[in-house]
Amino acid sequence: MRTTSAQKAKAAGKPRLRDAEATKARILEAAKKEFAKNGLGGARVDVIAEKANANKRMIYHYFDGKDHLFQTVLEDAYNGIRTAEQKLNLNDLEPKAALEKLVRFTWEYYLKHPEFITLVNSENLHRAKHLKKSQVVRATSRKFVGMVKELLERGVSEGVFRPGIDPVQLNLTIAAIGYYYITNRFTGSIVFERDLMAKDALEERVQFNIETIMRMVCA
Amino acid sequence: MRTTSAQKAKAAGKPRLRDAEATKARILEAAKKEFAKNGLGGARVDVIAEKANANKRMIYHYFDGKDHLFQTVLEDAYNGIRTAEQKLNLNDLEPKAALEKLVRFTWEYYLKHPEFITLVNSENLHRAKHLKKSQVVRATSRKFVGMVKELLERGVSEGVFRPGIDPVQLNLTIAAIGYYYITNRFTGSIVFERDLMAKDALEERVQFNIETIMRMVCA
Amino acid sequence: MRTTSAQKAKAAGKPRLRDAEATKARILEAAKKEFAKNGLGGARVDVIAEKANANKRMIYHYFDGKDHLFQTVLEDAYNGIRTAEQKLNLNDLEPKAALEKLVRFTWEYYLKHPEFITLVNSENLHRAKHLKKSQVVRATSRKFVGMVKELLERGVSEGVFRPGIDPVQLNLTIAAIGYYYITNRFTGSIVFERDLMAKDALEERVQFNIETIMRMVCA
Amino acid sequence: MRTTSAQKAKAAGKPRLRDAEATKARILEAAKKEFAKNGLGGARVDVIAEKANANKRMIYHYFDGKDHLFQTVLEDAYNGIRTAEQKLNLNDLEPKAALEKLVRFTWEYYLKHPEFITLVNSENLHRAKHLKKSQVVRATSRKFVGMVKELLERGVSEGVFRPGIDPVQLNLTIAAIGYYYITNRFTGSIVFERDLMAKDALEERVQFNIETIMRMVCA
DNA sequence: CATGAATGAGGATTCATTCAT
DNA sequence: GATGAATGAATCCTCATTCAT
Secondary structure: OOOOHHHHHHHOOOOOOOOHHHHHHHHHHHHHHHHHHHHHHHOOHHHHHHHOOOOHHHHHHHHOOHHHHHHHHHHHHHHHHHHHHHOOOHHHOOHHHHHHHHHHHHHHHHHHOHHHHHHHHHHHHOOOOOHHHOOHHHHHHHHHHHHHHHHHHHHHHOOOEOOOOOHHHHHHHHHHHHHHHHHOHHHHHHHOOOOOOOHHHHHHHHHHHHHHHHHHHEO | OOOOHHHHHHHOOOOHHHHHHHHHHHHHHHHHHHHHHHHHHHOOHHHHHHHOOOOHHHHHHHHOOHHHHHHHHHHHHHHHHHHHHHOOOHHHOOHHHHHHHHHHHHHHHHHHOHHHHHHHHHHHHOOOOOHHHOOHHHHHHHHHHHHHHHHHHHHHHOOOEOOOOOHHHHHHHHHHHHHHHHHOHHHHHHHOOOOOOOHHHHHHHHHHHHHHHHHHHEO | OOOOHHHHHHHOOOOOOOOHHHHHHHHHHHHHHHHHHHHHHHOOHHHHHHHOOOOHHHHHHHHOOHHHHHHHHHHHHHHHHHHHHHOOOHHHOOHHHHHHHHHHHHHHHHHHOHHHHHHHHHHHHOOOOOHHHOOHHHHHHHHHHHHHHHHHHHHHHOOOEOOOOOHHHHHHHHHHHHHHHHHOHHHHHHHOOOOOOOHHHHHHHHHHHHHHHHHHHEO | OOOOHHHHHHHOOOOHHHHHHHHHHHHHHHHHHHHHHHHHHHOOHHHHHHHOOOOHHHHHHHHOOHHHHHHHHHHHHHHHHHHHHHOOOHHHOOHHHHHHHHHHHHHHHHHHOHHHHHHHHHHHHOOOOOHHHOOHHHHHHHHHHHHHHHHHHHHHHOOOEOOOOOHHHHHHHHHHHHHHHHHOHHHHHHHOOOOOOOHHHHHHHHHHHHHHHHHHHEO
């Protein structure tokens, strides 16, 4: 393993300066927050630079402009959720438990990572022009769909799931019932005149979601 | 020299007085499209004025700036869906048919009015700061929730629906499974490697959604 | 004749404000100077706006950016020299006198309008990408070449000019011997260790140029 | 990891000492091209460094910044043409042949070295501020003017040239008729609606130039 | 000798909004 | 009521140059 300059700086007890990787990471992190908060159009390059404790010029040096930076952030976001999903090890559980775990996980992931939702919304506003360029996302997503498909098949063969359910439709629905609630938490709280983000409300929602999916899938 | 709307009206022998309303309407229509296409932040006042065949100054005259214009557009959008929902006359149908009609209606409304979705997304990006000011939306929404609540109760008393289902949660879910699909049609088509907006795909989806809700609600 | 707002303003004794034509003209004039002084790349939009006593935004409003502004300035410059050439009325003079008048005019025009030279140099640095779009320049230039061609033919038929001289080559040479001297006045003054722009030097040069051309053309 | 020039030299068994000169030369060559293509203002230090396969820092190390680098390039350019001129050995030819050779040489030099022209144009845009600092250019130029002066005197004494011709004026004209044509090849090709750089056009031009000068100088 | 990370001062361009008529 | 000219404050991006190793 090569000794990075970051490690050298650390070893020398100095603050992280002149460390390309660290700077890139800081920019990426700051960009994620800024894009999540304000969308692609509303995000400000200056603000990202400032929050990253980096020079604005570095953003162009490392990421070649705002758009490409957004694309990188978006890819990272997709990688994040897909990686987490892979770690669920649904195969180690019996079908019903596995399905419930997936619904609960999806919900909790959105809850913990609302920035993922804002990023995706922003990307859809831009007609997915950044995602179109990404090959990685397709590959990892395919893998994920495969995982759910296997789960469904296993459940069917064990006689606990109904046959004939499309894994893509199921995936979409599992995502939808969580995503929609979170992304519309502000307007929803007004329209329905209740605080959708209150602790009880969140708990109630996840139960409702689990029940919705179980009733749909179980035999 | 361009013919102004005022002149046109004059030429047509119409009184000038109605121009004000017409101009307002044109601005509102143009604004809806522009906001839907680009979000609040991405929309351009110049473009709205141009598309409305109106003077930019008029936007400030009638709507007091971009933000307030957005708020008006948003309120109109909510009025639109709420009005359409009221016309469903769910009471004239037996519970199951009424519920299916509602699910189908919701799906079709989103499909026909994707601008509603973009506007709501934009509003959530801005933490619902415009909607907070609106009183009308709360009132009409309350009415809508009441409608669903009655339907549920009727179904329960007739023994076709399960008891104990929260009308708000149900509403949220009915909306979610349609809204999510439409708003994420661009990224979704890439991630799942299929054209989510293809005719067959849309038909398949609405059936899946109906089944999801029926299984959740029916006894 | 329509009453322009400029005239109205004038009539009212007010300073020229809110006068589109006047603002455009001021921007154009300022741009000519700035481009002449620093070339296209070296010119600063801020400086042009300031010198034009106009808002920077107006430059984009009226001229659609720096490049297009340069193109307009360049076209104006070509129009200027071509218009002046047309006013020479070489047909009213006998061939030799007409030719001498042309040489002297060309020299004096460059001397009075060094900005024309700088603009053309800048345009050549950019491989004539702006001029390529202009149709007017081609037409007026064609007319000018025709004028010289007629002069040559007249001189030949009167027996004072040699036959077989290409008007384009002659034009190029008449321009060259003046243009080169003026455009390279700074380096030339150093290289040849004499002030090329001194009054005597200029007079000497025009005589030399006239003699060069007369000897080339006369029978 | 990219192989640095230092490593290459090492691998080739060469002493590291020569690398300095090689790096300087590479930078100079890259700078000449970049300045020629885009002028002083339009040239980019990054691009020069990249093309020179050198580190940007080296430019500052060896040349003390962009301006001084330009000055060096410019001096080299002048040295180039002056050196070539000295090699003409005009004294070995009879006056007329020598003069024709000079005209032809000048033309061909510009044709082969259009970068010389761009550099000189750039320098004149900057009012010769770099050249002013150079002493060498003055000396070599003086020598060149002397060469032409001697040629003229020899021609006069042999009765083939007219007396009274100023060598500086003649030099200027010989340069002008070639330089102007080349520097304005882009705009010229449009204005005169013919490809000035076509093979035939170039041949025609050099003949025209030779005739222009011969008619001017010969008795 | 050489590297590449970092920077501050601009540079062109855009935008919502106000002003004068 | 309507128009279009005008503006200042951003906003993204670029550049020559210096710093730390």
